[in-house]
Amino acid sequence: MERLASLKVAIVGAGYVGLTTALALAYIGHRVTCVEKNAEKLLLLKSGKSPIYESGLEKLLRLVEGRVSFTGDIQEAVPEAEVIIVAVGTPNRTDGNADTGFVEKAACEVSQVMLDGHTYTVVIKSTVPIGTSRRVAHVIDRVLQERGVSPRVFFVSNPEFLREGQALYDFFYPDRIVVGAEHPEAVEVLRRLYRPILEQTFEPPDFLPRPRGFPLPPLITTDPVSAEMMKYAANAFLALKISFINEIAGLCEKVGADVTEVARGMGLDPRIGPLFLQAGLGWGGSCLPKDTAALLAMGQEHGYDMRIVQAAREVNFRQRLRAVEKLQEALKGVRGRVIGILGLAFKPGTDDVRESPALDVIRILCERGAHVRAHDPVALENARRALSGLEVEFFSDPYLLAEGAEALLLATDWPEYRRLDLCRLASVMRTSVLLDGRNLYDPGEAQKAGFLYLGVGR
Numbered sequence: 001m002e003r004l005a006s007l008k009v010a011i012v013g014a015g016y017v018g019l020t021t022a023l024a025l026a027y028i029g030h031r032v033t034c035v036e037k038n039a040e041k042l043l044l045l046k047s048g049k050s051p052i053y054e055s056g057l058e059k060l061l062r063l064v065e066g067r068v069s070f071t072g073d074i075q076e077a078v079p080e081a082e083v084i085i086v087a088v089g090t091p092n093r094t095d096g097n098a099d100t101g102f103v104e105k106a107a108c109e110v111s112q113v114m115l116d117g118h119t120y121t122v123v124i125k126s127t128v129p130i131g132t133s134r135r136v137a138h139v140i141d142r143v144l145q146e147r148g149v150s151p152r153v154f155f156v157s158n159p160e161f162l163r164e165g166q167a168l169y170d171f172f173y174p175d176r177i178v179v180g181a182e183h184p185e186a187v188e189v190l191r192r193l194y195r196p197i198l199e200q201t202f203e204p205p206d207f208l209p210r211p212r213g214f215p216l217p218p219l220i221t222t223d224p225v226s227a228e229m230m231k232y233a234a235n236a237f238l239a240l241k242i243s244f245i246n247e248i249a250g251l252c253e254k255v256g257a258d259v260t261e262v263a264r265g266m267g268l269d270p271r272i273g274p275l276f277l278q279a280g281l282g283w284g285g286s287c288l289p290k291d292t293a294a295l296l297a298m299g300q301e302h303g304y305d306m307r308i309v310q311a312a313r314e315v316n317f318r319q320r321l322r323a324v325e326k327l328q329e330a331l332k333g334v335r336g337r338v339i340g341i342l343g344l345a346f347k348p349g350t351d352d353v354r355e356s357p358a359l360d361v362i363r364i365l366c367e368r369g370a371h372v373r374a375h376d377p378v379a380l381e382n383a384r385r386a387l388s389g390l391e392v393e394f395f396s397d398p399y400l401l402a403e404g405a406e407a408l409l410l411a412t413d414w415p416e417y418r419r420l421d422l423c424r425l426a427s428v429m430r431t432s433v434l435l436d437g438r439n440l441y442d443p444g445e446a447q448k449a450g451f452l453y454l455g456v457g458r
């Protein structure tokens with residue numbers, strides 16, 4: 001029975017999505033081969049190391065040794081596979097739309113090595129513009145015709161809803177699994193692929209216990225276009241929700257309300273819910289900015305104005321500027337001032353600094369002549385690379401960063417920062433302004449410690 005349940009899976013791309021998917025599918029019993037073109041990453045993976053900082057990934061890598069293999073050669077992974085998952089990047093083009101070049105290239109390479117008479121289910125897991133599954137199908141069909149072979153190929157859109165920092169959790173314990181397919185047979189293959197997750201019959205990894213009372217996730221079947229749209233719409237709504245509370249935060253500051261109290265009260269309405277109502281520096285990362293830009297671009301392609309999504313982006317990016325203006329006001333100008341930034345990753349739990357609000361604030365402060373110091377528990381090296389060319393000093397100790405500084409900005413709410421000794425920080429600073437960009441601290445405690453405390457929306 002076990003053998004029947006196990007599928008041969010090829011995964012193209014070992015990034016946040018591809019690697020998480022490869023290891024989790026191997027863990028629940030499938031035989032996985034992961035194709036990674038980047039030689040450096042491949043070397044790390046072959047030596048049991050994860051090229052990305054994602055909690056639990058390295059532990060899982062060790063647990064599934066022997067059931068997942070890594071290669072740079074698609075020829076080794078695809079011909080015998082039953083399921084082929086495309087999880088390569090879809091970076092933004094200058095017009096904002098997602099560039100599906102890597103996806104189409106992967107599809108082309110995959111179709112070059114498919115075997116006559118085999119049945120393949122090609123799964124697009126990358127976040128792709130609406131209609132990409134159709135394009136991929138055309139690319140593959142054309143190559144197969146040129147080669148004169150005719151394997152049976154099904155196409156499925158299976159968007160991922162993984163959050164960075166909680167990717168494994170979201171894979172093993174999803175809210176839903178979405179399958180966009182035109183053939184019922186393809187749906188059945190995906191049902192087999194995810195069965196242990198749909199039925200929650202797998203033994204949880206000891207570092208990732210099953211939440212008590214976790215409800216069995218539904219498998220939603222729909223057409224590929226709706227599946228692709230579902231992903232964009234979900235991310236755009238999350239972005240919108242955050243921008244909404246940030247807009248309310250701005251008004252709270254004017255009228256003296258406390259946005260954290262407002263959010264608490266709002267969130268008790270089950271139609272609103274408490275999550276993603278945390279006012280702060282706004283959203284960053286490799287998804288929300290990219291997906292909202294892609295939605296706008298898709299709208300433009302169809303002469304359709306996505307005004308709410310546009311507004312969510314504008315409010316989001318204005319948060320960065322408002323943080324600088326607050327520092328400007330508190331310090332009577334930032335030129336020549338020593339300002340320490342605590343937190344560089346776009347959110348806690350990851351080393352990813354893509355579109356990080358902290359980095360945008362640092363760029364503006366540097367432009368305005370501030371002396372910027374920066375700290376992050378794990379993203380320091382990525383930030384150093386992303387900020388190359390700017391006069392930023394990097395510190396591995398927040399207390400050293402604070403010595404002689406005139407203001408601190410808490411930009412990423414890492415738990416480590418909650419444990420900082422605020423009195424000690426304030427005592428070594430030249431002037432002790434604290435802009436709490438994520439409302440992490442208790443204003444009263446910060447003031448008692450000697451800070452001029454500034455929050456967001458309170």
Ligand code: UDX
Nearest residue numbers: 160161162163164276277278282283284285287346347
């Ligand atoms: C997001 C979606 O949550 C996930 O479902 C999708 O698959 C990928 O994109 P991710 O970008 O990893 O995940 O991070 P997320 O946890 O959503 O946070 C995104 C940004 O919003 C971060 O910069 C975070 O700091 C910010 N945020 C989040 C807020 O500012 N306020 C909040 O209340 C929540």
